[in-house]
Amino acid sequence: MRFVRFDGDSLGLLTDDGDGIVDLTDRLDLASSDPLVEYMEGDYDASEYAGEDADVSVGDVTLESPVRRPGKVIAAPLNYEKHIEEALSDRDIDLDEWFTIEDKGYFLKAPTSVIGPAEDIELPFSDRRVDHEVELAFVMGEDTKDVESEEAWDNIFGYTILLDISVRGEQDRSNRKSYDTFTVIGPCVVTGDEIDDPQNLQMSLSINGETRQDANTDDMVYTCADVVQYASLGATVEAGDVITTGTPQGVGPIEDGDDIHAEIEDIGEMDIGVVGRDLAFADVHIQKGGQE
Secondary structure (H helix, E strand, O other): OOEEEEEOOEEEEEOOOOEEEEOOOOOOOOOOOOOHHHHHOOOOOOOEEEEEOOOEEEEHHHEOOOEEEEEEEEEEEOEEEHHHHHHHOOOOOOOOOOOOOOHHHHHEEEEHHHEEEOOOEOOOOOOOOEEEEEEEEEOOOOOEEEOOHHHHHEEEEEEEEEEOOOOOOOOOHHHOOOOOOOEEEEEEEEEHHHOOOOOEEEEEEEEEEEEEEEEEEHEEEOOHHHHHHOOOOOOEOOOEEEOOOOOOOOEEEOOOOOEEEEEEEEEEEEEEEEEEEOOOOOOOOOOOOOOO
């Protein structure tokens, strides 16, 4: 099944042709502003509605991020060999020496950075490089802690596309990657039973029609389940948390007016615009206060 959130707080299933939506909101009596999480945590079964005719057309609604506000967005850095090589050769991408998730762990992105495919990416500064990164991500279906990698697959609800937008510079990753609109998720979440092998999916990203990233998830250093295992060590990964698995080679800057097209095999595709801002980072000054 392919779940979508649309028009704010409605949950639906995409039809087989991808053009229509079967509205589950009233059928399942979903009342939450985060209906996919409500669905996962409740005693619901949408499979009986999977073959029904569409209630609305995709073109007539606004597609949102499938999870409205994840409790955590957990991200794996440098998880593709060729991207590691790319980062080491371009110090604007990463100022660290080579390391693995096992060395430094994951990083967190602010839930407030999450948007859906109908919104634009907003560049926070006019004088800082901002890069695109397309990634396979997934939504956790149940609370998970201290799980072995082999068992982690069963706790994944479904897979989606995520754009991890990144300001380059010396700030901590969680700072540079947590600006508003910097985590684009969509257009749907595809349940695990619909994906033959999440470690063998072709993914691509183009800017204004020019392909920038084109790779397969079989190039990951650590699998989806490996990342879940590490993330769950001593910390509870909750239902509705989004985990993203790193980007392949080909990252590069985006600018005001760019059109981004992202696609992952068996999941879908989405188109996102980029808008700029006049504020220069060099002109930003933090006012220091204190008590007398």
